[in-house]
Amino acid sequence: MRRCGGGAGVLALVMLLLVASPASAAVMITEYAVTTSGSLPYGITRGPDGNLWFTEQAGNKIGKITPSGTVTEYGTGITTGSQPEGITRGPDGNLWFTEVNGNNIGKITTGGTVTEYALPTASALPEGITRGQDGNLWFTEPGANQIGKITPSGTITEYTLPTASSGPYEITRGPGGLWFTEVRGYIGKITTSGTITEYALPSSLPFPTGITRGPGGLWFTEQLGNNIGKITPSGTVTEYALPTASSYPYGITRGRDGNLWFTEVGNSGKIGMITTSGTITEYSTPTTPSTPVWITRGPRGTLWYTDEAYNKIGKITIS
Numbered sequence: 001m002r003r004c005g006g007g008a009g010v011l012a013l014v015m016l017l018l019v020a021s022p023a024s025a026a027v028m029i030t031e032y033a034v035t036t037s038g039s040l041p042y043g044i045t046r047g048p049d050g051n052l053w054f055t056e057q058a059g060n061k062i063g064k065i066t067p068s069g070t071v072t073e074y075g076t077g078i079t080t081g082s083q084p085e086g087i088t089r090g091p092d093g094n095l096w097f098t099e100v101n102g103n104n105i106g107k108i109t110t111g112g113t114v115t116e117y118a119l120p121t122a123s124a125l126p127e128g129i130t131r132g133q134d135g136n137l138w139f140t141e142p143g144a145n146q147i148g149k150i151t152p153s154g155t156i157t158e159y160t161l162p163t164a165s166s167g168p169y170e171i172t173r174g175p176g177g178l179w180f181t182e183v184r185g186y187i188g189k190i191t192t193s194g195t196i197t198e199y200a201l202p203s204s205l206p207f208p209t210g211i212t213r214g215p216g217g218l219w220f221t222e223q224l225g226n227n228i229g230k231i232t233p234s235g236t237v238t239e240y241a242l243p244t245a246s247s248y249p250y251g252i253t254r255g256r257d258g259n260l261w262f263t264e265v266g267n268s269g270k271i272g273m274i275t276t277s278g279t280i281t282e283y284s285t286p287t288t289p290s291t292p293v294w295i296t297r298g299p300r301g302t303l304w305y306t307d308e309a310y311n312k313i314g315k316i317t318i319s
Contacts, residue, residue, distance in 0.1 A: 025257070028317040029271070031286050031307065032069040036061065039073075041306040041313060043087040043097065044296050049110045052296070052304045053095045054313060055084035062087070062097065062108050065313050067299055077114030078106065086129040086139065086170075092152040096137045098126035105129070105139065105150050117154045121146065124158075128170035130178065134192040138178045140168035147171070147180065147190050159194045166198070170251075174213045175233040181208035181220055187231050199235045203227060206239075210252040210262065210294070215276045219260045221249035228252070228262065228274050240278040247272070247282075251294035256301040257318055263292035263305055271295075271305065271316060285314060 034041050039059030047053045047064070054063045061075040062084060078084065082102025090096045090107070097106045103124055104116040119126060125143030132138045132149070139148045145166055146158045161168060167183035177191040185206055186198045201208065206225030211218055217232040226247055227239040242249060248266030255261045255273075264270040264282070269290030271283045285292060291309035298304045303316040 026319045027283055028319070029283065029286055030069070030315045030317070031312045032065060032071065032315070034059075034063060034311045034313060035071050035073055037311065039063075039311055040308050041311065042085050042293055042308055044294050044304055044306050044313070045087050045089055045095065046296055046298055046304075047089055047095055047110060048093050050299055051110075052298055052313070053087055053089075053108075054306055055087050055097055057083045057085060057100075057308075060084065062095065062106075062112075062114070063313075065304075067302070067315075069315075071313070072112075074108060074112040074114065076112070077116070078102075079104065079116060082106075082116075086127055088129045088131055088137065090137055090152060091131055091135045096129055096131075096150075098129050098139055100125050100127065105137070105148075105156070115154075117150060117156065119148065119158075120156060121158060124148070127168075128180065130171050130173055132178055132192055133173060136192075138171055138190070140171050140180055142167050142169060142183075147178070147188075147196070157194075159190060159196060161188065161198070162196060163198055169209055170211050172211050172213055172218070174218050179211055179213075179218045179231075181211050183207050183209065187211070187218065187220065187229075187237070197235075199231060199237065201225075201229065201237060201239075203239060209250050212252050212254055212260070214254045214260050215258065219252055219254070219274075221252050221262055223248050223250060223265075228260065228272075228280070238278075240274060240280065242272065242282075243280055244270075244282060250292075251305070253295050253297050253303065255297060255303055255318065261295055261303050261316070263295050265291050265293060265308075269307070271314075287312065
């Protein structure tokens with residue numbers, strides 16, 4: 001299961017000013033069109049150059065957007081039909097990304113040069129990727145039920161999960177190792193030496209998707225459970241129900257304001273914010289309906305997200 005639910009040049013489409021009730025902060029959302037029509041922008045991360053880098057599933061490209069909204073796209077060197085998805089900043093100053101259909105891990109320099117590394121396991125369907133504490137890149141393989149590791153020089157190691165068909169999905173750095181979601185209903189942790197621990201979630205069919213490090217542990221989204229969850233380093237889970245039914249929370253990241261910000265691919269598409277005490281606020285995006293998927297922290301306290309279905313990159317400014 002995946003989600004439940006064109007512009008010439010790079011122009012800001014719309015802005016929306018909302019007032020957040022818990023902290024009385026002004027929130028402005030600006031959206032920018034991706035140059036390639038129907039590109040399905042998906043993963044997004046902040047690069048070492050201060051720009052935001054994102055993947056284009058259908059466009060088969062890696063995109064870059066400056067803080068002011070100028071988009072550049074790179075497609076040369078990416079295998080045709082490879083479907084780039086997850087993306088992260090690497091320890092070597094490059095951006096690393098997964099290719100679901102290509103069954104590769106890709107690397108792109110800030111100048112746009114691409115290198116691909118084939119996975120040893122066929123049909124691994126690599127999805128999420130992050131930088132580990134050990135200076136390597138760690139990624140999920142839902143098709144193979146494995147967690148993978150690749151060194152900056154391209155050497156790959158794979159680790160099989162204890163629970164069969166667990167569906168490892170998104171991964172992030174956290175206390176004691178790398179933490180990841182398993183859509184079957186677990187949160188997993190793998191040490192840099194390869195020891196795996198799994199924690200079952202209390203909700204029935206929660207379908208955890210996004211995960212990020214935050215205050216008190218790891219925070220994650222439950223797409224079907226319609227919750228935001230928190231798990232402590234020792235494995236204690238707390239869940240917070242979203243106020244809107246069928247919101248399908250997806251990506252999540254920690255903002256500079258100390259709160260957790262997440263996307264909602266259901267309910268016409270919204271951006272959500274949850275405080276560490278569990279108070280949730282939802283913001284409509286300028287384009288409605290929308291399909292915001294992944295979200296990341298950008299420069300100067302901004303947050304950036306991809307709108308998959310409507311081919312846009314969004315910027316959230318908090319004052």
